[in-house]
Amino acid sequence: MQGTSVTHRVLLAASLAALAACASETTKQGTAAPQVGATGGDSAAVASTATASTATASGGDVAASATPVDSAAATTSPTTTSPTTTTGADSAIKVVPFGIPGRKKVDLSSAASAVRLGLSKEPTWPKGPTPLPGALLPGHRIVAYYGNPHSKKMGVIGEYPEQQMLSMLDRTVAEWRAADPSVQTIPAIHLVAVVAQGAPGPDGGWRRRESPEMIERTYNWAKSRKGLLFVDIQGGHSTLQAELPLLLKYLERPDVHLGIDPEFYMHHAKEGVRPSVKVGQMLASDVNYVIQTLDKLVADKKLPPKILIVHRFRRDMVPDAESIRPTPRVQVxxxxxxxxxxxxxxxxxxxxxxxxxxxxxxxxxxxHNDTKAGDALLTPKEVLQLRPRPLYIQYQ
Incomplete structure (x- = not known):
């Protein structure tokens, strides 16, 4: 990521202030509340949004299983402490995030805290390997629709008929292009190609592999929008070493990339623990295996660099994330x-x-889940105030 001088950051913060429509200068003390992990989709409800100390059921994706998955038992992750103020020159940065009318004071306060920390870290944010020719990041932003066509609960690509979903994607991509014309916005379909299950299945893997026909169908959706396809692995009790090689024939295509989901990776859990009952975990060594496999594929097939998406909403989902090692051929x-x-x-x-x-x-x-308590969905401009600015946006 590009480094930023203190002067530039102050000017950047000031520009945010100029855009404020309903902002309030606030300072939030303390740490984020611990999150309670549960199945995603529509199966878990926000317990309360009255105060910032109330935990929410925060999960990524519902596993589309032949055997229904019951509501998950709560598993609480340790509270993560992170700074909400800066010292020295950075303490002069005053962030006034903007939001749509009706945003709560706590929303604006949390936004200010996140932006302030991001601004303070930008000068030292790891640049990573120098992008190779053909690399999509950081010069592009990807806006993806997520899910599996077999399930209306997993995400938008299964919830709506094909043409309606693609038209929705067109409109969403247009919104992001208008919000930030400084980078090229690319549409994408993000297919869960290995789906965690509520039953072990014949081999005890607790996952279902999507059919080649469905993968090709979703690939054609992406091609129809001159976009990308991401194939995603919810491993269950299988392993990345068992699942990734089966997807390499699709990843040989220059416009197909990969996602991996620690939430439903139960390889490090006790045998027989059902996905979604306990939030899963990947270690940096798991992620680095995927990176090295993709790196070799890119080198062997002379492909442009691959993008690897790693989902995360709790620290313990990837407890040693700083040990993940991107390469010039694999952007993480x-x-x-x-x-x-x-x-x-x-x-x-x-x-x-x-x-x-x-x-x-x-x-x-x-x-659906972000709006359950009556909150409006975050807009592109509200997300773009974050630093570093997200370059991958996913809608479920």
Whole structure:
């Protein structure tokens, strides 16, 4: 990521202030509330949004299983402490985030805290390897629709008929292009190609592999928009070593990229733990295996660099994220995958993405779960105030 001088950051913060429509200068003390992990989609409700100390059921994606998955038992992650103020020259940065009319004071306060930390970290944010020719990041932003066509609960690409969904994607991409014309916006379809299940199945893997026909169908959706396809792995009790090789024939295509989901990766859990009952975990060694596999594929097939999306909404989902090692051939995006009210999404971005820098950042928006308590969905301009600015945006 590009470094930024203190003067530039002050000017940047001032420009945010000029855009303020309903902002209030606030300072939020303390740390983000611990999040309670549960199944995503529509299966878990926000307990309360009255105060910033109330935890929310924050999960990424619902596993589309042949055997229904019950509502998950609560598992609480340790509270992550992160700074909300800066010292020295950075203490002069006054961030006044803007929001749409009706945003709560706590939402604006959390936004200010996240932006302030991001601005303070930008000069030292790891630049990572120099992008190779053909690399999409950081010169592009990807706006993806997520899910699996077999499930209306997993995300937007299964919830709506094909043409309606693609028209929605067109409008969403246009909104992002208008909000930030400084980078080229690319549409994408993000298919969960290995789907965590509520039953072990014949081989005890607790996952279902999507059919080649469905993968080709969603690839054609992406091609129809001159976009990208992401194939995503919810491993269940299988392993990345078992699942990734089966997807390499698709990843040989220059416009197909990969996502991996620690929430539903139960390889490090006790045998027989059902996905979504306990939030799963990947270690940096797991992610680095994927990076090295993709790196070899790119080198062997002379492909442009691949993008790897790693979903995260709790620290313990990738407890040693700083040990992830991107390569020139594999660009890594840590995607803030939690749902809830705006304040919690800002806090999660600050605590689990900005506080643990890897390379590039992403942000996920849930059409239903983010709005359950009556909050309006975050707009592109509200997300773009974050630093670093997310370059991967996903809608479920």
């Amino acid at each position: 995006v840590m995607d803030m995958d939690g749902w809830g009210p705006p304040w919690l999404k800002y806090d999660s971005y600050r605590d689990y993405i900005v506080t643990h820098p890897v390379q590039f950042t992403g942000f996920k928006l849930f059409y």
